Amino acid sequence: AQSVTQLDSQVPVFEEAPVELRCNYSSSVSVYLFWYVQYPNQGLQLLLKYLSGSTLVESINGFEAEFNKSQTSFHLRKPSVHISDTAEYFCAVSAKAAGNKLTFGGGTRVLVKP
Amino acid sequence: DAGVTQSPTHLIKTRGQQVTLRCSPKSGHDTVSWYQQALGQGPQFIFQYYEEEERQRGNFPDRFSGHQFPNYSSELNVNALLLGDSALYLCASSLVGSNTEAFFGQGTRLTVV
Numbered sequence: 738a739q740s741v742t743q744l745d746s747q748v749p750v751f752e753e754a755p756v757e758l759r760c761n762y763s764s765s766v767s768v769y770l771f772w773y774v775q776y777p778n779q780g781l782q783l784l785l786k787y788l789s790g791s792t793l794v795e796s797i798n799g800f801e802a803e804f805n806k807s808q809t810s811f812h813l814r815k816p817s818v819h820i821s822d823t824a825e826y827f828c829a830v831s832a833k834a835a836g837n838k839l840t841f842g843g844g845t846r847v848l849v850k851p
Numbered sequence: 852d853a854g855v856t857q858s859p860t861h862l863i864k865t866r867g868q869q870v871t872l873r874c875s876p877k878s879g880h881d882t883v884s885w886y887q888q889a890l891g892q893g894p895q896f897i898f899q900y901y902e903e904e905e906r907q908r909g910n911f912p913d914r915f916s917g918h919q920f921p922n923y924s925s926e927l928n929v930n931a932l933l934l935g936d937s938a939l940y941l942c943a944s945s946l947v948g949s950n951t952e953a954f955f956g957q958g959t960r961l962t963v964v
């Protein structure tokens with residue numbers, strides 16, 4: 738079984754400041770790692786994913802996440818946030834043999850202040 | 852491409868009633884998974900359907916059941932509703948064996964009163 742811990746439930750941040758959302762996972766098997774974003778009253782949208790290869794993955798809107806196997810972490814960062822980044826962010830894992838069965842963390846609510 | 856569509860968007864039911872939620876997967880996808888997202892929490896996996904059969908199941912009671920049709924669309928049924936079943940129900944579709952990305956619908960907000 739897998740579990741995901743998001744260490745911060747809420748992160749207030751000023752516009753144009755950097756932000757880091759922490760994610761740690763536990764699994765006895767190899768996993769794929771994901772970050773999803775959820776805007777108010779909407780479903781989940783994939784932000785970025787780590788499947789294999791380079792441990793640093795990037796999204797098209799400036800987010801990046803680094804897979805650290807030894808620390809079982811997949812922290813999400815953005816060097817400069819915008820008001821439009823206000824949302825809830827979920828870290829998720831999927832065991833490689835689990836066929837897209839996702840285990841989510843509890844979420845981190847990011848509030849970007851002007 | 853309409854993506855994953857779910858209906859209805861909102862629903863209010865009384866305790867003890869039964870409810871059916873519907874999901875149409877993204878074009879080309881053959882696998883549908885259902886998740887329950889309680890307020891302020893992350894989504895929890897309910898079950899997954901492929902080839903019209905339940906392939907995986909999370910820690911949910913038998914009151915939660917589902918179905919997948921030949922066109923890959925799916926239904927989630929919940930019997931004997933409890934107040935605690937109030938949540939956002941999310942459907943996700945994917946392609947079997949891809950292990951890459953699951954696409955989510957907008958969800959159905961179920962309120963049990």
